[in-house]
Each structure stands twice: as C-alpha cells, then as structure tokens.
Amino acid sequence: MNPYNNQGNQDTRSGFGAGLSVLGAENPNVVALCADLTGSLKMDAFKADHPERFFQVGIAEANMMGIAAGLTIGGKIPFTGTFANFSTGRVYDQIRQSIAYSRKNVKICASHAGITLGEDGATHQILEDIGLMKMLPGMTVINPCDFNQTKAATIAIAAHEGPVYLRFGRPKVPNFTPENQAFEIGKGNCLREGKDVTLIATGHLVWEALEAAVSLETQGVSAEVINIHTIKPLDKEIILESAAKTGAVVTAEEHNYLGGLGESVARVLTTNHPCPQAFVATNDTFGESGTPAQLMKKYQLDREAITAKALEVIQRKS
Amino acid sequence: MADIAQLNATAQQIRRDILRMVHKVNSGHPGGSLGCTEFFVALFFEHMKHQPSFSMDGAGEDIFFLSNGHISPVFYATLARSGYFPVDELNTFRLIDSRLQGHPTTHEGLPGVRIASGSLGQGLSVAIGAALAKKLNNDPQRVYALLGDGELQEGQNWEAIMYAAANRVDNLIATVDVNEKQIDGTTNEVLHLGDLKAKFEAFGWAVLNLKNGNALPDILQTLEKAKATSNQGQPVVILMHTEMGNGVDFMMHTHAWHGKAPNDEQLESALAQNPETLGDY
Numbered sequence: 001m002n003p004y005n006n007q008g009n010q011d012t013r014s015g016f017g018a019g020l021s022v023l024g025a026e027n028p029n030v031v032a033l034c035a036d037l038t039g040s041l042k043m044d045a046f047k048a049d050h051p052e053r054f055f056q057v058g059i060a061e062a063n064m065m066g067i068a069a070g071l072t073i074g075g076k077i078p079f080t081g082t083f084a085n086f087s088t089g090r091v092y093d094q095i096r097q098s099i100a101y102s103r104k105n106v107k108i109c110a111s112h113a114g115i116t117l118g119e120d121g122a123t124h125q126i127l128e129d130i131g132l133m134k135m136l137p138g139m140t141v142i143n144p145c146d147f148n149q150t151k152a153a154t155i156a157i158a159a160h161e162g163p164v165y166l167r168f169g170r171p172k173v174p175n176f177t178p179e180n181q182a183f184e185i186g187k188g189n190c191l192r193e194g195k196d197v198t199l200i201a202t203g204h205l206v207w208e209a210l211e212a213a214v215s216l217e218t219q220g221v222s223a224e225v226i227n228i229h230t231i232k233p234l235d236k237e238i239i240l241e242s243a244a245k246t247g248a249v250v251t252a253e254e255h256n257y258l259g260g261l262g263e264s265v266a267r268v269l270t271t272n273h274p275c276p277q278a279f280v281a282t283n284d285t286f287g288e289s290g291t292p293a294q295l296m297k298k299y300q301l302d303r304e305a306i307t308a309k310a311l312e313v314i315q316r317k318s
Numbered sequence: 319m320a321d322i323a324q325l326n327a328t329a330q331q332i333r334r335d336i337l338r339m340v341h342k343v344n345s346g347h348p349g350g351s352l353g354c355t356e357f358f359v360a361l362f363f364e365h366m367k368h369q370p371s372f373s374m375d376g377a378g379e380d381i382f383f384l385s386n387g388h389i390s391p392v393f394y395a396t397l398a399r400s401g402y403f404p405v406d407e408l409n410t411f412r413l414i415d416s417r418l419q420g421h422p423t424t425h426e427g428l429p430g431v432r433i434a435s436g437s438l439g440q441g442l443s444v445a446i447g448a449a450l451a452k453k454l455n456n457d458p459q460r461v462y463a464l465l466g467d468g469e470l471q472e473g474q475n476w477e478a479i480m481y482a483a484a485n486r487v488d489n490l491i492a493t494v495d496v497n498e499k500q501i502d503g504t505t506n507e508v509l510h511l512g513d514l515k516a517k518f519e520a521f522g523w524a525v526l527n528l529k530n531g532n533a534l535p536d537i538l539q540t541l542e543k544a545k546a547t548s549n550q551g552q553p554v555v556i557l558m559h560t561e562m563g564n565g566v567d568f569m570m571h572t573h574a575w576h577g578k579a580p581n582d583e584q585l586e587s588a589l590a591q592n593p594e595t596l597g598d599y
Contacts, residue, residue, distance in 0.1 A: 055485075060481065062473075062474040063443045063477035063481055066442070066478065074450075076451050093440075096437075097437045098434065101434045260393045271471060
C-alpha cells in the first residue's frame with residue numbers, strides 16, 4: 001500500500017502563494033514582481049497585504065528579470081512570478097547575464113510548468129525549463145511535489161543566498177507530504193523503501209511513482225521511491241545508496257528526457273555506480289491541448305508508464 | 319565650482335589609459351570609450367556622491383550602471399583613477415585571471431561594478447530595480463545609467479522606458495550616448511532610431527538635450543539640471559550627443575574604431591595628441 005495519504009487535492013501554485021504570504025509577514029526584505037498573472041500565480045494575498053513591496057510589471061518579462069536583479073542590489077529578496085515558459089525560455093539571456101552571471105539573489109518562481117498546464121497547449125507547456133535552468137552556473141533548481149512541499153520550498157529559498165528556479169504547476173494534485181515540513185535544499189527524500197528497483201521522481205510525478213510502487217508490489221516487485229525536489233544541486237548520496245541496493249533505476253519527470261532530471265541522475269550513476277536506467281519523460285516532443293490526465297497518459301508520464309518502465313529495467317539487470 | 323582644467327586633465331589621462339589598455343591586448347572598444355570619457359569624468363570626479371571603498375548596496379550613495387558594457391575601458395580607467403582599485407590593475411585588462419574582463423562583471427568582484435553587462439539592452443531595467451530599492455529603503459540618492467544609442471534597438475529598453483514612467487521612478491537619471499554609430503554603420507543606416515526626444519517624451523520621461531556631450535562644462539550643467547528635474551514624478555533622460563573616438567583625430571567621424579585596437583604607430587600618434595597628466599599606470 002501507499003505509505004502516504006492524500007490529504008486532499010491542491011495545486012502546487014497555491015502552495016507557492018501560501019509560502020509567499022508567510023514570507024511577506026516575516027521578512028520585510030522579501031518583494032514580489034509579477035508579469036500580469038497575479039491570480040494565476042496566487043500572489044493576490046501578498047499584493048493585498050504588502051502593496052508597497054509588490055511590483056506589477058505588465059506583460060514584460062525581460063524587464064521584470066532586470067528589475068528583480070536591480071532590487072537585490074538594495075538588499076531586497078525578489079520573487080518573480082509568471083508561467084514557466086515565460087520565466088525561462090523567453091528571458092534566458094536576461095537571467096543568464098543580469099541574474100546568474102551577476103550572482104543576484106533572485107527567486108524565479110514559475111507556475112504552469114510541464115504538460116499538465118493542459119488545454120492552453122504547447123505554446124505554454126514548457127518541457128525544457130529544467131534543462132535551461134540547470135545549465136546556468138550557480139543556479140539552484142527546485143521542483144517540489146505537492147502543495148505542502150511547495151509552500152515549504154518557497155519559504156526555504158528566501159533564506160538561501162543566490163539565484164533559484166522554483167518550478168510548480170497548475171492542476172490540483174494529491175497533497176501528501178507533511179504540513180509545515182522542514183525543507184532542505186539539495187536533500188532528497190526516501191518516501192518508500194524497496195529492494196528491486198528505485199523510482200526517482202520529481203514534481204507531480206512523485207505521487208505517480210508512489211502509486212506505481214503499489215502496483216508493482218502486487219506484481220511481486222519491491223520498489224523504492226525517492227523524491228528529488230532539488231534537481232540542482234543533486235543529492236548524489238541518496239541516489240547512489242539506493243542504486244547500490246536495488247541495481248536498477250527509473251527516473252520520472254514532467255519534462256523532456258533531454259536536459260531533465262533523468263540525465264542528471266544518469267551522470268551520477270555512470271560516473272559512480274553504473275546500472276540500468278529507464279526514463280519516464282517526454283520524448284523530444286512538444287505537448288498539445290487536452291486535460292492533464294489525458295496528456296499524462298498520452299505522453300506516458302503516469303503511474304502506468306512508470307510501472308511498465310520499472311518492469312522493463314529490471315529485466316536489464318545483470 | 320568645478321575645476322574644469324583639472325577635470326580635463328583627468329579626462330586626458332583616462333584617454334591615454336583607454337588607448338594603452340586596448341593596444342596592449344589588441345582588442346576592446348576604444349571608439350565609444352573615448353566618446354564618453356568626459357561624461358565619466360563629470361560623473362565620478364564631480365557630480366555623483368560615491369564611495370570608492372565600495373559596497374554593493376551603495377546605501378546613501380549615488381550609484382551608476384553601465385548598460386553598453388563594451389565601453390569597459392573608460393569605466394575601468396575611471397574607477398581606477400577614482401580609487402576603486404589600483405591603477406596598475408589596468409595592465410590586466412582582458413588578460414587571463416583578470417578582474418578586468420572584456421565586459422564588466424561582478425563575477426570576479428571588481429569594486430565599482432554592480433551588474434554584468436555586455437549583452438545589450440539590460441542595464442536600464444536593472445537601474446530601475448536599484449532605484450525602486452532606494453525608494454523602499456528611504457535612500458534619497460539617485461541611480462544613474464548610461465546606454466548606447468544603438469542599444470535602444472533592443473526591445474527590453476522600451477519595456478523599461480514604459481515601466482519607469484508609468485511607475486514614476488523619478489530617482490533615475492538615464493543618459494543615452496548619441497554618437498549615431500554602431501558596428502555595421504551609422505544608426506540611420508542600420509536601423510533608424512527616429513526622433514528619440516519625441517519617443518521618450520511620449521513615454522512620459524523628462525528629456526534633456528546635451529548638444530555637446532564632450533564639453534565638461536556642458537555635461538556638468540546638464541547633470542545638475544537633471545538632478546533638479548528628478549524627484550518630480552518623472553524619470554529623466556539626457557540625450558547626450560558625443561563624438562565617437564573623441565580626442566584622437568583619426569578615430570573621430572567614423573564607426574571604424576568601435577571595436578578595433580590601434581597598432582603601434584597609431585598608438586604613438588594617439589598618445590602624442592593626449593600627453594600624460596596624472597602619470598601613466
């Protein structure tokens with residue numbers, strides 16, 4: 001059985017909004033910027049409570065990233081909010097020069113990441129953002145798994161000095177990790193112990209991996225489930241320890257396999273403890289319109305896909 | 319009252335520094351650097367309140383951002399001559415392991431630099447952010463930014479220009495170096511900028527025209543006027559008309575020296591036109 005209970009479906013973006021509200025009350029240096037998506041990013045409460053620290057920049061993401069970089073110079077901790085696509089690809093050079101290379105303490109907070117954005121389709125469904133952000137020297141990349149963890153991550157990154165990319169999503173998904181949890185950047189969580197295969201998941205796919213482990217159990221396969229909420233810096237120890245035990249790994253993410261979590265895990269494995277690995281990820285493709293559930297199924301990102309890859313990778317063990 | 323003779327002497331020494339820096343490594347951008355030398359001298363040796371001991375936050379100080387980062391030679395020489403770091407370090411410009419990178423950066427911790435620039439069009443947004451932080455911190459000092467005119471072809475500038483006026487970022491004084499030249503030719507040939515004064519005014523900025531951006535008294539007077547115009551609800555822009563390559567006869571009236579270093583013979587001629595005043599590094 002799944003060792004975690006769904007406490008009720010909630011969207012991870014609301015976890016961000018809740019965390020930002022806590023920060024607004026606690027830390028007068030926290031400021032927020034938004035590019036005309038205040039409601040979508042759940043930044044309304046921060047805006048209402050701290051209007052002097054909220055900057056509506058309009059539909060001008062490049063300018064938003066530059067203003068955020070400038071605000072850090074006066075000691076502020078800026079949180080920028082827009083969709084993942086407009087938080088990364090649209091403003092890559094602004095982030096690269098004015099934030100990452102300049103080592104500015106900006107928190108780039110990105111909602112509607114991945115294919116579960118749904119009906120808006122491929123123009124808005126970025127599946128390349130993890131890769132874009134993890135390639136930038138000094139950038140921390142975080143993709144929490146549920147509402148509670150997104151809230152905890154939002155609060156934690158304010159105390160971290162340096163640029164952070166925080167990725168979360170649109171749909172309501174199971175909320176299963178503890179309320180008011182401690183969030184340690186760069187530290188994976190082992191959610192379920194097993195001995196035959198390790199399922200390493202990030203973001204929305206962590207719950208799917210837990211459900212896949214239940215299904216595998218009925219087929220006589222013991223699966224370990226690890227939540228990697230921080231893709232960079234990656235928790236090598238938890239990955240290597242588990243891979244040494246199980247000898248087979250499945251990575252699962254709502255992202256292109258090129259540039260995603262899976263490739264980061266593969267590098268850790270090949271340079272330390274080579275073992276068979278299978279990838280649950282989109283296969284070098286754009287998304288399309290549909291409901292989140294339909295898209296997860298069509299693009300083979302759901303629990304069935306994870307279960308199938310687990311059974312396949314076990315066959316490749318030597 | 320400003321000692322104009324002394325400021326001109328400083329400018330002349332900085333012109334020498336620029337020429338020697340780019341000549342040594344046979345790379346860099348002398349044209350725009352020479353065109354803005356008097357402006358840098360006016361800002362750093364007279365107009366701005368600033369501390370060469372340097373703190374990143376610049377609390378209680380006027381702070382400056384260079385958006386057109388390729389004119390790093392004039393920025394570095396000015397910072398060194400102002401006491402931000404030893405003038406001998408100008409010897410390391412563009413060399414391996416140097417803090418004086420081809421384009422300015424905070425990465426190696428060079429005092430005086432608060433943001434990396436070089437990829438064009440980003441500096442004005444950063445300056446707006448720094449100006450907003452000053453307002454939040456109740457810091458009465460101002461934020462200055464220098465932009466190239468060709469750089470205004472980058473769209474991000476117009477996002478920033480719209481934002482600053484709409485949000486009354488009036489502790490910001492931007493200067494556009496209007497030398498009417500860019501890599502591929504004149505700005506008119508490459509992409510006509512149109513009527514910059516009318517454009518800035520239409521966006522809601524207070525616009526000051528500086529006809530001779532290479533004359534120190536005129537620059538200082540315009541900066542004073544800009545300061546007096548600030549804090550009245552509008553961001554301020556100075557359209558500063560300069561001569562690229564100013565002070566070196568063969569580098570003027572052409573865009574050829576945008577990103578080209580002089581050879582030995584050319585350096586000799588250029589230095590002869592700008593005798594030493596403060597001692598070479």
